[in-house]
Amino acid sequence: MKLGEGVEAAIHCAAMLAGVDGDATISGAAMAEAFGLSPSYLLKHLNMLSAARILESVSGPAGGYRLARPAERITLLDIVLAVEGREPAFRCGEIRRNGPVRLDASAYVKLCGINVAMLKAERAYRAALAEAKLSDIVAEYMTDADPRSVAAGCAFVARHQRPRKSSS
């Protein structure tokens, strides 16, 4: 089982966007620079976050991305599902029906117990991700990460954020 690498990038970008002033934006290129990623690779994931209405993209010369709602209302589950899709990791192929003895569909109305147990574990995973708010991730970063890293991160945001144009 493996999550795509885009999840790490997507969460880091959302956390960075939680640090901008007001409704300022940061460009995809700047975020790609911040994490040493290819801009086109990152763009794909930023677009997924926009499609899921976690980010808002603003076009034009002062354009870029910002959070579509407060970081208190964005969870790691929102981000993981936006990037990885909503399907469960365990996908029952109904192999119980493939054997030599053919029973009609009425014998399989109940979900297979193995599927039930696997999906129950996934609910525990998702519940844990749903408890992790982006705002908490950012608050913990500010207090717990190395101060040099926090200072560099904040300076990067200050330098790259683009205030919303007053005319818009």
Added chain:
Amino acid sequence: MKLGEGVEAAIHCAAMLAGVDGDATISGAAMAEAFGLSPSYLLKHLNMLSAARILESVSGPAGGYRLARPAERITLLDIVLAVEGREPAFRCGEIRRNGPVRLDASAYVKLCGINVAMLKAERAYRAALAEAKLSDIVAEYMTDADPRSVAAGCAFVARHQRPRKSSS
């Protein structure tokens, strides 16, 4: 995020082997037939379960597979890790270190908070799988699945199990 299809096959085979009498075995070919899978595909996963000491393989004409320990002491976590590997699904690529500001390694002694939160959710997933004993899966199948399916499954096991030779 997706689990390999082998997980479904591996759990079904282990559950079937929990139903044999004493230390009888069932061949890989019979289990492949039971679930409509290619024998070579299934063999790969049966070998993974054997390597993880969940199954024991017995060679020779009366050979096949049996559980290496009682079903009470086999969990879905054991099986999932045997088939999917023990690495976490979320693999931190340390992208926090890739930015334009280079800090020395001492700034990154603590795990990234995003990594910590993702691994915490995986612990919840694994804990739920660790609670699901193979013996419970089988007991629930016997009481809750459609009686026609249970009867067909038990008949299949009775027909295909190979008693251990008294000489061995």
